[in-house]
Amino acid sequence: MKISALCLFPLLLSAQVSFDRLLHADREPQNWLTYSGALSGQRYSLLDTVTPQNVRNLELKWVFQARSLEKFEATPLVVDGVMYFAEAPNHVFALDAKSGRVFWDYDYHPSKDARVCCGSVNRGLAILGDTLFMGTIDARLIAIDSKSGRPIWNTEVGDPKLGYSVTHAPLVVKDKVLVGVAGGEYGIRGFIAAYEAKTGKEAWKFYTVAGPDDPGGKTWAGDSWKNGGSPAWLTGSYDPSLNLVYWGTGNPGPDWNGDDRAGDNLYSDCAVALDADTGKLKWHFQFTPHDEFDYDAVQIPVLVDSNWQGRPRKLLMWANRNGFFYVFDRQTGKFLAGSPFAKINWATGLDEAGRPMRAPNSAPTPEGKLIYPNLFGATNWYSPSFSPRTQLFYIPTWQDSNMTMAKMTQKYVPGQRYTGGLPRAANAGGRRGTRSTPVEDSAYGSILALDPQTGKKKWEFKMTDVTDSGVLTTASDLLFAGGREGYFYALDARTGAELWRASLGGQMEAGPITYAVDGKQYVSIAAGQALFTFALRD
Amino acid sequence: MNRMFPISAAILALCVSLPLLAQTGADAGQQLYKTHCFVCHGQEGESIPGVSFRSGKFRRASTDEELARLILNGIPGTGMPPTNLTVDDRRNLVLYLRSMHSAGADATSEGNIANGKAIFEGKGGCVSCHRVAAMGSRSGPDLSDIGSLRNESYLAKSLLDPDHAIAPSNRFIHAVTKQGVVIDGRRLNEDTHTIQIIDKQERLMSLNKSDLREFTLVKASSMPSYRAKLSQQEITDLVSFLLSLKEPQ
Numbered sequence: 102m103k104i105s106a107l108c109l110f111p112l113l114l115s116a117q118v119s120f121d122r123l124l125h126a127d128r129e130p131q132n133w134l135t136y137s138g139a140l141s142g143q144r145y146s147l148l149d150t151v152t153p154q155n156v157r158n159l160e161l162k163w164v165f166q167a168r169s170l171e172k173f174e175a176t177p178l179v180v181d182g183v184m185y186f187a188e189a190p191n192h193v194f195a196l197d198a199k200s201g202r203v204f205w206d207y208d209y210h211p212s213k214d215a216r217v218c219c220g221s222v223n224r225g226l227a228i229l230g231d232t233l234f235m236g237t238i239d240a241r242l243i244a245i246d247s248k249s250g251r252p253i254w255n256t257e258v259g260d261p262k263l264g265y266s267v268t269h270a271p272l273v274v275k276d277k278v279l280v281g282v283a284g285g286e287y288g289i290r291g292f293i294a295a296y297e298a299k300t301g302k303e304a305w306k307f308y309t310v311a312g313p314d315d316p317g318g319k320t321w322a323g324d325s326w327k328n329g330g331s332p333a334w335l336t337g338s339y340d341p342s343l344n345l346v347y348w349g350t351g352n353p354g355p356d357w358n359g360d361d362r363a364g365d366n367l368y369s370d371c372a373v374a375l376d377a378d379t380g381k382l383k384w385h386f387q388f389t390p391h392d393e394f395d396y397d398a399v400q401i402p403v404l405v406d407s408n409w410q411g412r413p414r415k416l417l418m419w420a421n422r423n424g425f426f427y428v429f430d431r432q433t434g435k436f437l438a439g440s441p442f443a444k445i446n447w448a449t450g451l452d453e454a455g456r457p458m459r460a461p462n463s464a465p466t467p468e469g470k471l472i473y474p475n476l477f478g479a480t481n482w483y484s485p486s487f488s489p490r491t492q493l494f495y496i497p498t499w500q501d502s503n504m505t506m507a508k509m510t511q512k513y514v515p516g517q518r519y520t521g522g523l524p525r526a527a528n529a530g531g532r533r534g535t536r537s538t539p540v541e542d543s544a545y546g547s548i549l550a551l552d553p554q555t556g557k558k559k560w561e562f563k564m565t566d567v568t569d570s571g572v573l574t575t576a577s578d579l580l581f582a583g584g585r586e587g588y589f590y591a592l593d594a595r596t597g598a599e600l601w602r603a604s605l606g607g608q609m610e611a612g613p614i615t616y617a618v619d620g621k622q623y624v625s626i627a628a629g630q631a632l633f634t635f636a637l638r639d
Numbered sequence: 640m641n642r643m644f645p646i647s648a649a650i651l652a653l654c655v656s657l658p659l660l661a662q663t664g665a666d667a668g669q670q671l672y673k674t675h676c677f678v679c680h681g682q683e684g685e686s687i688p689g690v691s692f693r694s695g696k697f698r699r700a701s702t703d704e705e706l707a708r709l710i711l712n713g714i715p716g717t718g719m720p721p722t723n724l725t726v727d728d729r730r731n732l733v734l735y736l737r738s739m740h741s742a743g744a745d746a747t748s749e750g751n752i753a754n755g756k757a758i759f760e761g762k763g764g765c766v767s768c769h770r771v772a773a774m775g776s777r778s779g780p781d782l783s784d785i786g787s788l789r790n791e792s793y794l795a796k797s798l799l800d801p802d803h804a805i806a807p808s809n810r811f812i813h814a815v816t817k818q819g820v821v822i823d824g825r826r827l828n829e830d831t832h833t834i835q836i837i838d839k840q841e842r843l844m845s846l847n848k849s850d851l852r853e854f855t856l857v858k859a860s861s862m863p864s865y866r867a868k869l870s871q872q873e874i875t876d877l878v879s880f881l882l883s884l885k886e887p888q
Contacts, residue, residue, distance in 0.1 A: 171715070213712070213721065216723070220718045517722065518722075520674070520678065523677050565829060586830040586831060587830075588832070
């Protein structure tokens, strides 16, 4: 879509963000209205004025310096020229998207009871009408006036004393705001819940750990379900034609010791499809039954309408932390295909139903087992991208990562870490300091382009260090992504060729976005403790 | 007088039992360490760049009370979360953290430190590559606080079998530019596109990989084995000297 076409929608300017606008985000590519840019989770933009031919002329337009030294994992929203995001832990800003100047900020101070396993972070906000929604690390959901920054309501999602927190961007579906909880390392009982956007009142709750009387309840031995973890700490996707919400769930607890939780441990490490109005489970698929490796299935569900073996089909594509790439029929949950995209040794493959065939003697022992990929996974929560133009699926990956995973016996103590293991000697993950020097046999990072029809690699862009960056693709066949080394890249989405890079001096742990103001296309990415915004030279 | 005996006995019993209590506390602390600290800090407390529990020094705490407070509150702006550990648990965990230092880095060998220093500066030729305080070359790793970071057996192995003890972060590189200029130096940093080194003339250089015709990571240590060059006693003396190097000067 050319920028001139954006003028076809002038009435949208300054209008409230109705759910219809969220459903049809492709009609206004100048905005970035949801965490992934659209409810399909594709992180693909129709903007195309930055092209492979002119991308070398990108230059820095403005920088937002965070006050927090915590990781900057947020994907901003952009609505009619105003950018919204939260710097860690829960400090919301509204900026002029063109200049980076601040309109207002709202600094929520989470309770000191908040405890999070892996950083007091916030990955983004959601918007509906004139209201922003933020999950907090003390497990609350807060509605905020998008014009003034004043809080409207503040509701409890979980008990922070027990390790519940909310770190991801909420998902708005119709008149509800959906969030899941983090806390898989604290023995929580995970859930996804919907709240009325107007009031904050809970509308439904789906427990991601089946109770004894629920279907799937027999997949937990004894009372192990009570502290079964299975968090849901990343945003889901939504298909309006099926009225289904798709969400990924995390590891069962304790992470590395499955002795006391014999069984598959449903619905840990699953893709779940929930009725958006009731939260009822329509179908599920478990990627890593009885997980003992911390392989959360906490990835963005990517919804694609495409041909599959010659006929149109509603697909769900999923690159999992466990090293396999999957394709499903998202109407029924039927497994269609799956294949590894990184070195793995915990499974020998997938059976016809997509269930992994566990490698013999792969379970962690007290002495430890060398497992590929390591606990950080072959990919993780970093947003993938699907381009309808190239029909390729793009994954930020960790290749050849390993770790010695050892289990230990551990008693659950409310509010304390409950991991049951001693993972050690990772060949990646330790290079978070000021330097990124690789050592022998280091894992490396890459952006991998897969043909979803075959699961085969189309191209791979390798980086010396690993990457925690999300991926963005555009209608001009550009791909934007970064890595821990601090480089932010524009690649040719068809070939993987590097077309442009900027050294931002801090690792990228967020997803890039693109938007337009007054007909000019911008690209933003958080790196280190700052948000950088680029555009073509004037 | 009658009361003195029980009091003395109590003091004596206390003196005997205090180290035992500390050890028991450290053992309990070790379990807590495995549960709460191990995943990020690692077995030796050195997994996070710039943080070394073995060194016995903490950037944000000096006293036991300050350490216990960090354990309770976490460190805002970093990945370290707060905990809800009890006062006793925090005390035991602090005891274990302190013991990580005393278990390794305080150990000394039976050598003569003065002799070791003389070997370091003379016969051993160590200063041609290494620096201690303000003396010696910068082309090899600075050893000014090596005694806080490495234990006796590691240092002895480094001297006898350098290839197997060299830290990957201390590798040397050999590069040839497209113009044919040969560059050798110790790698300080590397990423996808560049390498930063200090060369043998102590110049800090940053190289673009795209400018290089040849780039090799030298896996063999450039340090010779001292197995045949120094006697066993001289090795012991040298190790003792190295272990005595605790603080950066």
